[in-house]
Amino acid sequence: MATKPYKEFSPNWYTEESPKGSYRAIFKWGDPKAYKIPKENLYKMVKELFKMTDEDFVRQENELGLEKVEYNIPPTLSAAHIAALTAIVGEKNASQTDYDRLSVAYGQTMLDLMRMRKKIIENLPDIVLYPENKEQIIKIVDYCNANLIPLYVYGGGSSVTRGPECMKNGVSLDMRRNFNKVIEFNEKNQTITVQAGMMGPALEKILNNATTNELKAKQPYSCGHFPQSFEYSSVGGWVVTRGAGQNSTYYGKIEDIVLSQEYATPIGYIKTDNTPRKATGPDIDQIMMGSEGTFGILTHVTLRLFKWQPQNHVKYSYMFKTWDDAMNACREVMQGEFGMPSVFRVSDQEETQMMMRMYGITDSPLDKLLQFRGYKEMEKCLLLGFTDGEKKFGKNVAKNIGKIAHKHGGMSLTGVVTTSWEHGRFSDPYMRDNLQDFNIIIDTLECSVNWDNMEQVHLDVRKYCKSRPNTIVTTHISHMYPQGGNLYFIFITPEKDIAEFRKYHSGLLDAIQQSGAAISHHHGIGKFFAPWLEGFMGEKQYDIIKVLKQHFDPNGVMNPGGTLGFDLKPEEKHFKK
């Protein structure tokens, strides 16, 4: 993480470890000791754009979240229920402490962080359970269903959709502590079955070391799924939200990687078939993925595995003169039928400018060369990525990308830029907290778009974003397909008022919906985006998932309080104008 002091004025960055038991220990991204402060030129850019002075960088001491988590919110559940639920998992696997209850209530969207910084404590579970096996989960589901107790699940904790938030109190299952083991490894089928609370890095480590650990494999493997939240994401979370990793262009979204699943639902336990493909009616796996805890609790997942061969990565990066050139090149690559690159992402004009600063290219000799060759500030766009798979396959993919990039006026910046991106890949989120200490917020929204609508969605949504003064909006297309891609918006702006933030965020989702994009490509829906879901799907299609909900959860105990919009009032819903 960057620690280099600035040459001139340096704000009073908070670089201490988060105090144990504090609010900050919950809301801060990642490792409690780690932090990331922006590079000096990025700091200057932000300051300039937001018309701030060094003096404005005054730390919000009362919102650093350093205080111990303490509140006086008694549980709503009766002592008898608490005792019965505790008995299922055992005393050691149940908690009602203030800290544990809050730690599973919120996710990682800006609304969550703002609330925790302001010590707004709401929607808490009455009790947190740490199940050890699927039998305990089945018993908990049955008990909650029989006694009408709301039941929530907390996976890796990086939800940006208010997914795990316990709107109706009740029980939250924290899957991280005990429900994180390998159930079966099948090298012939190249699959692994794990408990849903298995964290991404733990799984990847087991697979990378498969030849020397208990898997006793013939070769090392990879899970192929690396969302930016990788370090704080669980396999179960990937699956129920229909997530995508940054390498999904090669490996596929999680729905491509999942082979079969097991769920504990109020109407019983189901285990889907694990043959590779079938023609046996509607696809049950595709019904369960995306149900976000509203149909049942995902217990076990069988994932397709890939060979771990990072030595085969071929890195590349190209600068284009215009956004249009860059998009055309990307589309041609996606439709080229020479295989897919792994990471493949193109940044718009504003994001390119930001990255040039972050990677220290701005004002370097390379920057001058780019200018000389006609790649202009706030016009040029950066494409970067690398390949995966067998060596010659990857080489051929990279070669074809190069050919197409050149055809569209792209200039190769070699693989070095990709290396810079990789360094920031999982550490950039740390910067968010350091900036928010000064009331500068960073949040993201993303959507799925066809190629023929890409330019318009970019224009429309940016227009909305920029209607707010002093707002940086950077965009990239990642997770691309022959038919389109995921348009990902990041906004950075000074804001400390929750109501103002919510208004802006809501308007942004409206802008996405009005533009004709799908309102989520891989973040899921949760409770935060739920008001837009029926508007996106249309009433008839929305009714289909309502019917499934009614079937699986007739008593409405599974993740209640707005998830997927099931119990929203008509006036809360946003429709396309």
Added chain:
Amino acid sequence: MATKPYKEFSPNWYTEESPKGSYRAIFKWGDPKAYKIPKENLYKMVKELFKMTDEDFVRQENELGLEKVEYNIPPTLSAAHIAALTAIVGEKNASQTDYDRLSVAYGQTMLDLMRMRKKIIENLPDIVLYPENKEQIIKIVDYCNANLIPLYVYGGGSSVTRGPECMKNGVSLDMRRNFNKVIEFNEKNQTITVQAGMMGPALEKILNNATTNELKAKQPYSCGHFPQSFEYSSVGGWVVTRGAGQNSTYYGKIEDIVLSQEYATPIGYIKTDNTPRKATGPDIDQIMMGSEGTFGILTHVTLRLFKWQPQNHVKYSYMFKTWDDAMNACREVMQGEFGMPSVFRVSDQEETQMMMRMYGITDSPLDKLLQFRGYKEMEKCLLLGFTDGEKKFGKNVAKNIGKIAHKHGGMSLTGVVTTSWEHGRFSDPYMRDNLQDFNIIIDTLECSVNWDNMEQVHLDVRKYCKSRPNTIVTTHISHMYPQGGNLYFIFITPEKDIAEFRKYHSGLLDAIQQSGAAISHHHGIGKFFAPWLEGFMGEKQYDIIKVLKQHFDPNGVMNPGGTLGFDLKPEEKHFKK
């Protein structure tokens, strides 16, 4: 088609055009003028195996189906309903002739052919409608739903699952005649939207000629979907049954190729979103695909397109010493991560022997070389196929296949064998009718299997098949995946009794189910395999599709009479022992 007379005795093959208006004109595969008689050495092999003599090859004159289709089965629908339905599509697009009613009642499974040869006329529609547009289809669905009239759909006509059979009479929509047009071509997104009755060859022709026809495209395209029934299959049939083409290892199954769909259902019209991927709850497209006309009528389909570049095919074929070697090589290719071949199929010992005869290799110098090198009769196994996609991509795939084949003792037979296979690819079904004229039946069953169960399923199902005397059973694995593949059984045996055939067929499905395979990889379920569906899925998962059925079709008018097992009695269902 083969017409060469045999050197010795030649049976009295029926080589005339099917008489117009005859039963044969309906049940005979394909072009009414075309036929295919087995090569002489194949004829000899069949004769020898079935312990038949030339004298046994006596044509069943009364079962050639040369008679005019005539029967006296009055419609069950009232004249008022007939008039109202006719009014929706217009007089010219409605028919109640004996021929037209029978022509949409049956599909192409052996049971259908046997019934037609024996003039067993059952499960007829009362009226056949030929809708011209989706508005007419919506009106028909609404009318049938309001008046409790059973509604069926006939697509390309090659169902082997009794899919379109009108068990409860009523209306059948024959989509072929008028509902077969391009609705929209979008070259930027590389998609085409067509009416569901578009036939495979018509679509492929339009796409291959896209630069010179009304599509005005920049390059020619392909649909990538070529089932063996290609010539007599419709886009709608591909989609509602979850079909797979023979090139699916590269292009994917139809559920990978479909981008979005439109359905007229009793509860209204739905049009799914066409962005490339999303995380907006359960996948509606994956709910509708596989519904086989029981939720609603598929009207429009948007398909992802591919570049048409047959010049890039790299053909290959390898002979392995054992079935085990061949399977291991295939699995290694599928897990190799160098991209996927397009056609990739490996034949078991018996099928290999059959193919060697069909392609004239038996007793040739090549056959002697194989024997000399230790590739033994009824032990050796043939792998063949070709690549698709960009040129160097395909070359690299083929090179890697070669490398892996050699590692497992495979001997290259060059691409010539693949060319022989390609020649028979769409014409082999013609042979079926010529053989059945002598009471020799050919039928197929297929299932989806994981690699770790492949050998056992092959053993178990073959054991059952061979429990019948005088039965040729050939098997191949095609449509392969890193996790397994489709095991496809073809049986050839002398049989003219329908009850005996049904008993054998039913036992074969039992054997597949008991072996742990999924009961259909791409043929669908229809009414024929429906008794096994709940046993395959388990009651809890089967309930999910029952709930969807109840939602879409509360009056039970959509493809009623057993499809997907919705209205079967408990005693009709087959469960795993």
